[in-house]
Amino acid sequence: MNDLTARARIRDAAIKLFTERGMEKTSILDIAEEAGVSGGLIRHHFGSKDGLREACDTYVFDELMKFKEEALAKGEADPGFVPTFDPRQLLFRRYLGRAMIDGSAAAAAQFTEIVDGTERWFREQGLGMPDPRACAAALAAMTGGMMILQDHVARALGEEPGTHEAMLRMSLAAGYLFTHPLAAPEALKKASESLAAYRRKG
Amino acid sequence: MNDLTARARIRDAAIKLFTERGMEKTSILDIAEEAGVSGGLIRHHFGSKDGLREACDTYVFDELMKFKEEALAKGEADPGFVPTFDPRQLLFRRYLGRAMIDGSAAAAAQFTEIVDGTERWFREQGLGMPDPRACAAALAAMTGGMMILQDHVARALGEEPGTHEAMLRMSLAAGYLFTHPLAAPEALKKASESLAAYRRKG
DNA sequence: TAGTCGACTACACGCACGTATAGGACTTCG
DNA sequence: CGAAGTCCTATACGTGCGTGTAGTCGACTA
Numbered sequence: 193m194n195d196l197t198a199r200a201r202i203r204d205a206a207i208k209l210f211t212e213r214g215m216e217k218t219s220i221l222d223i224a225e226e227a228g229v230s231g232g233l234i235r236h237h238f239g240s241k242d243g244l245r246e247a248c249d250t251y252v253f254d255e256l257m258k259f260k261e262e263a264l265a266k267g268e269a270d271p272g273f274v275p276t277f278d279p280r281q282l283l284f285r286r287y288l289g290r291a292m293i294d295g296s297a298a299a300a301a302q303f304t305e306i307v308d309g310t311e312r313w314f315r316e317q318g319l320g321m322p323d324p325r326a327c328a329a330a331l332a333a334m335t336g337g338m339m340i341l342q343d344h345v346a347r348a349l350g351e352e353p354g355t356h357e358a359m360l361r362m363s364l365a366a367g368y369l370f371t372h373p374l375a376a377p378e379a380l381k382k383a384s385e386s387l388a389a390y391r392r393k394g
Numbered sequence: 395m396n397d398l399t400a401r402a403r404i405r406d407a408a409i410k411l412f413t414e415r416g417m418e419k420t421s422i423l424d425i426a427e428e429a430g431v432s433g434g435l436i437r438h439h440f441g442s443k444d445g446l447r448e449a450c451d452t453y454v455f456d457e458l459m460k461f462k463e464e465a466l467a468k469g470e471a472d473p474g475f476v477p478t479f480d481p482r483q484l485l486f487r488r489y490l491g492r493a494m495i496d497g498s499a500a501a502a503a504q505f506t507e508i509v510d511g512t513e514r515w516f517r518e519q520g521l522g523m524p525d526p527r528a529c530a531a532a533l534a535a536m537t538g539g540m541m542i543l544q545d546h547v548a549r550a551l552g553e554e555p556g557t558h559e560a561m562l563r564m565s566l567a568a569g570y571l572f573t574h575p576l577a578a579p580e581a582l583k584k585a586s587e588s589l590a591a592y593r594r595k596g
Numbered sequence: 597t598a599g600t601c602g603a604c605t606a607c608a609c610g611c612a613c614g615t616a617t618a619g620g621a622c623t624t625c626g
Numbered sequence: 627c628g629a630a631g632t633c634c635t636a637t638a639c640g641t642g643c644g645t646g647t648a649g650t651c652g653a654c655t656a
């Protein structure tokens with residue numbers, strides 16, 4: 193097959209299929225076929241399907257952490273939403289999004305960590321945000337949404353899913369949206385007032 | 395139970411559980427229990443699990459369309475990302491996000507429609523966007539992400555999931571992000587150049 | 597050569613779930 | 627009254643999947 197150990201092939205196949213289909217729709221046998229091994233071997237190495245999931249989680253999160261530390265070492269600020277085209281990093285980010293939906297506790301912890309980091313970055317920037325934590329959380333959800341829904345985005349753009357072109361257009365668009373106000377702050381003020389009114393009503 | 399017909403109760407229960415857990419993790423029996431009926435009755439009314447899903451899809455999308463037309467009738471511009479606190483509308487939006495992940499063809503069509511509408515709105519506003527369609531798609535993915543990941547957002551904010559408070563803080567934060575530039579356009583320019591360089595490399 | 601250990605496979609078990617069927621209760625209409 | 631139709635339940639069937647077990651193969655060691 194290739195020169196990776198069977199254990200690594202299983203892990204990679206699981207990451208790929210979990211990301212594409214989600215955990216429920218992926219059977220052990222699907223993973224085994226993708227990895228070119230028998231179903232029993234997965235059990236031998238990982239104990240159970242949940243064990244395999246946990247192994248994938250920790251592997252992916254470790255790799256993402258490595259990417260982050262690399263970026264920080266290079267002096268690039270990494271608030272988590274910096275676009276990338278590295279295929280592995282893209283896959284892992286998407287895996288993370290999928291894991292959040294599938295209800296992984298580890299992924300939930302990751303989300304909080306990302307929010308923490310982004311909030312810290314916001315505060316360091318000294319932007320006069322009224323609620324930096326909420327902004328960080330919203331931003332994390334937004335970038336997560338783009339990772340999770342990237343195939344829909346690509347389709348809407350008439351691009352092939354997973355291509356660089358689709359990713360590029362989406363990333364640039366996101367960058368544009370985050371650097372150019374969609375509406376004047378007055379519009380926000382008006383909206384927040386009506387929302388606050390709703391809150392008072394309960 | 396209540397005064398809804400069993401058919402409606404089944405539909406509502408399915409929408410609720412599909413939204414919360416996703417389609418795979420929800421069994422017919424779960425829905426039956428939630429609706430207070432037997433499993434067989436679901437088959438009687440909807441033929442199969444997939445039939446039930448389709449019925450939920452069309453119902454939810456019809457209702458969302460009604461909300462949209464209502465808003466338009468009231469003269470409010472509805473580019474799809476206007477925040478709301480109407481519980482039914484919130485539920486339906488979240489259902490839509492979930493359906494996109496679960497691979498519903500109807501939901502995919504909805505996504506495209508939302509992008510179409512948003513793109514049209516962008517063009518009407520006369521903002522000088524370089525790629526209005528990509529911006530519309532990215533914005534749709536972002537708002538979808540907030541719907542899908544709202545429980546994670548609430549947790550990160552220390553709020554109870556599903557409460558008005560959590561939704562309010564997230565909506566206001568999103569509004570802030572869309573009306574205040576996170577960075578100067580020059581930063582975007584620099585980023586797009588490095589992305590474009592990547593594109594040339596392949 | 598014999599023995600041990602880990603990698604790996606084949607196969608059977610059991611459960612959960614979607615599907616199918618038969619029949620009961622209640623309403624409607626000739 | 628009774629026949630027909632509808633709403634609804636109880637129960638059985640088949641299947642796919644996660645899990646458990648037994649056993650083979652090859653490498654390494656003494």
